[in-house]
Amino acid sequence: MKSKLLLVAAIGALLVPLALCGSKKEAAVAGKVVDSGSFGIFLQGHRIGTETFNIEQKPDVSVAKAEVKIEDAAGKATQNSELKILANGDLQRYTWKAVSPEKAETTVEYKDQFLVQSIGAGGAQKPQERAYMLPPSTMIVDDNFFSHREILLWRYVASACGGTTQPTGCRIERGQFGVFVPHQQSSATVTMEYKGKEKIPVRGAEVELDHFTMNTDGVEWALWMDSSFKVQLIQVPSEHVEVVRD
Numbered sequence: 001m002k003s004k005l006l007l008v009a010a011i012g013a014l015l016v017p018l019a020l021c022g023s024k025k026e027a028a029v030a031g032k033v034v035d036s037g038s039f040g041i042f043l044q045g046h047r048i049g050t051e052t053f054n055i056e057q058k059p060d061v062s063v064a065k066a067e068v069k070i071e072d073a074a075g076k077a078t079q080n081s082e083l084k085i086l087a088n089g090d091l092q093r094y095t096w097k098a099v100s101p102e103k104a105e106t107t108v109e110y111k112d113q114f115l116v117q118s119i120g121a122g123g124a125q126k127p128q129e130r131a132y133m134l135p136p137s138t139m140i141v142d143d144n145f146f147s148h149r150e151i152l153l154w155r156y157v158a159s160a161c162g163g164t165t166q167p168t169g170c171r172i173e174r175g176q177f178g179v180f181v182p183h184q185q186s187s188a189t190v191t192m193e194y195k196g197k198e199k200i201p202v203r204g205a206e207v208e209l210d211h212f213t214m215n216t217d218g219v220e221w222a223l224w225m226d227s228s229f230k231v232q233l234i235q236v237p238s239e240h241v242e243v244v245r246d
Contacts, residue, residue, distance in 0.1 A: 032057045039146050042242040048072040053147035068144045090136040110136040143183040146243050150231040156192045191215045202232050
């Protein structure tokens, strides 16, 4: 996939806002799974991959784990990631690994007032480090991981609604979020907007969902989320890409 397509991320207060996960008492239970499942990744109508993910909230840290497997004309590839965010919204640690066709890895942590990225080939060779002047609250959303876009959506709704659990229960204004994308080795800005409720076909059935758009570097994404705050469909028309929850 083109890197332009995959450059989307978010910055926010909490990985999974309590208002979107049930009551505060429920959220305090260690190991509360907020969402878990898989997305089918389609390019020009043909399935080329699957992302399997698990997003868990604990009292002191929230953890989003994902694995992406791609198989297209260029071959097969497998990548996995783990994103850990402290309860105050600051980054604890992000790790990414390429399992195949070649091994590679990167980590991102906040050290000495800098966001520090370590990039290595996964072997004995010493990793290279790069430092960025970004705040510790900067959210990491990496290439190919569509579950990260769901987290971005939660952040947007929570920041706009101030704890309201339904997008239609408050006035959601257009918002902008500064972010960092490890694979791009750069920061970015994403603009988000709520478009309202729509009835659209998903997996052969018409359902009513909340429609949102994300725009980064002129590339617009369309996302549809259900009443339980789970993304059901993502489309990137300019890239002929569609992502559907299995």
